Amino acid sequence: MSDEAALSAALSDLADCEEDVEKAEEDIELYRLKKLAPLYLHRDEIIQKIPGFWRVVLSQHDEFADHIKASDFEYVDAIKSITVHWKTFQDYEIEFSFNAIEGKLKDQTIRKHFLLKDEQLTSEPVDIGVPATAERKSFVDWFNWTGVSNAKEFPDGGELAALFSEDIYPYCVKYYTEAQRDVEDEESAGSSSEGELILD
Amino acid sequence: MSDEAALSAALSDLADCEEDVEKAEEDIELYRLKKLAPLYLHRDEIIQKIPGFWRVVLSQHDEFADHIKASDFEYVDAIKSITVHWKTFQDYEIEFSFNAIEGKLKDQTIRKHFLLKDEQLTSEPVDIGVPATAERKSFVDWFNWTGVSNAKEFPDGGELAALFSEDIYPYCVKYYTEAQRDVEDEESAGSSSEGELILD
Numbered sequence: 349m350s351d352e353a354a355l356s357a358a359l360s361d362l363a364d365c366e367e368d369v370e371k372a373e374e375d376i377e378l379y380r381l382k383k384l385a386p387l388y389l390h391r392d393e394i395i396q397k398i399p400g401f402w403r404v405v406l407s408q409h410d411e412f413a414d415h416i417k418a419s420d421f422e423y424v425d426a427i428k429s430i431t432v433h434w435k436t437f438q439d440y441e442i443e444f445s446f447n448a449i450e451g452k453l454k455d456q457t458i459r460k461h462f463l464l465k466d467e468q469l470t471s472e473p474v475d476i477g478v479p480a481t482a483e484r485k486s487f488v489d490w491f492n493w494t495g496v497s498n499a500k501e502f503p504d505g506g507e508l509a510a511l512f513s514e515d516i517y518p519y520c521v522k523y524y525t526e527a528q529r530d531v532e533d534e535e536s537a538g539s540s541s542e543g544e545l546i547l548d
Numbered sequence: 549m550s551d552e553a554a555l556s557a558a559l560s561d562l563a564d565c566e567e568d569v570e571k572a573e574e575d576i577e578l579y580r581l582k583k584l585a586p587l588y589l590h591r592d593e594i595i596q597k598i599p600g601f602w603r604v605v606l607s608q609h610d611e612f613a614d615h616i617k618a619s620d621f622e623y624v625d626a627i628k629s630i631t632v633h634w635k636t637f638q639d640y641e642i643e644f645s646f647n648a649i650e651g652k653l654k655d656q657t658i659r660k661h662f663l664l665k666d667e668q669l670t671s672e673p674v675d676i677g678v679p680a681t682a683e684r685k686s687f688v689d690w691f692n693w694t695g696v697s698n699a700k701e702f703p704d705g706g707e708l709a710a711l712f713s714e715d716i717y718p719y720c721v722k723y724y725t726e727a728q729r730d731v732e733d734e735e736s737a738g739s740s741s742e743g744e745l746i747l748d
């Protein structure tokens with residue numbers, strides 16, 4: 349076999365091998381989902397018993413803060429629960445339960461669907477009953493983000509979706525614990541702590 | 549049960565659940581290693597048949613370039629192969645095979661061991677037979693990096709280790725393919741291409 353033919357054969361083998369690696373990565377992702385799904389479900393049930401859990405997590409999260417405006421705080425505070433439902437890591441729904449805000453937002457649970465295809469994340473608009481803002485830069489506008497519209501949309505809506513699904517939801521307990529530590533550090537100067545809230 | 553006792557019980561359950569999540573994450577990592585190890589081994593064998601593979605990958609990689617100096621180029625070009633041997637993702641060795649550089653570096657294969665413990669990455673110095681530079685900022689100094697020394701060391705040695713183990717080695721084929729595409733784009737203007745090197 350000539351050098352050129354040998355190189356050509358090696359490159360073809362490499363392409364086949366890379367396909368096998370990609371298949372293995374997909375298999376590993378499904379294994380990950382299968383392992384974590386029941387644990388997350390159990391965790392969701394526990395979190396429901398901890399008042400203000402998501403308010404604490406979201407107020408602890410600097411990167412989330414970068415995506416919202418001061419006028420969004422009341423809507424963020426109204427979030428009762430967040431859950432991510434993965435079909436695969438490329439096809440998932442983020443579920444939000446809101447407490448009512450008198451005259452502004454009704455008590456509701458909605459799911460926003462996201463699909464990653466050909467490296468592009470898209471979504472379908474979800475009506476939470478709050479009028480769109482003129483600038484489309486409010487957290488309430490994010491629920492209408494599609495990722496495909498040419499019209500004005502919430503900026504970096506895909507990044508915020510990934511922040512929920514890849515960071516805030518999986519590591520919520522870490523953020524909650526950090527927030528509790530910060531509170532305890534502040535309290536340790538003087539008054540006694542109100543019970544042991546630190547997790548480890 | 550009082551509100552306070554209920555909260556305390558929920559927090560304790562949450563801590564237990566988080567331990568289960570951590571155990572599941574460890575299990576998933578081991579599953580990942582088990583799945584990918586034979587594929588990477590096969591890939592290493594194929595790559596050996598592609599002359600200059602690692603030179604192409606390393607010259608394509610902007611972040612790697614940020615870690616080295618112009619005087620390192622000849623040592624980087626002398627790299628014949630790179631392999632990562634994971635015991636776990638926290639305990640691994642990076643193996644380098646070098647071609648000789650007349651009067652400067654002998655033909656050799658070395659392994660540098662890395663251990664991540666309590667969020668700190670450390671390593672043991674490896675003698676490749678090249679004197680340390682005064683500034684300790686050369687790629688050849690990285691082989692002596694320990695992560696624990698108070699003396700002058702290669703800067704961000706742990707970052708470079710992670711770059712090899714988490715990015716360059718796992719995604720080497722992607723970088724190689726990108727480099728070939730760049731070459732083809734440059735050539736497409738005029739002369740004909742020398743055979744099909746694109747992988748997909």
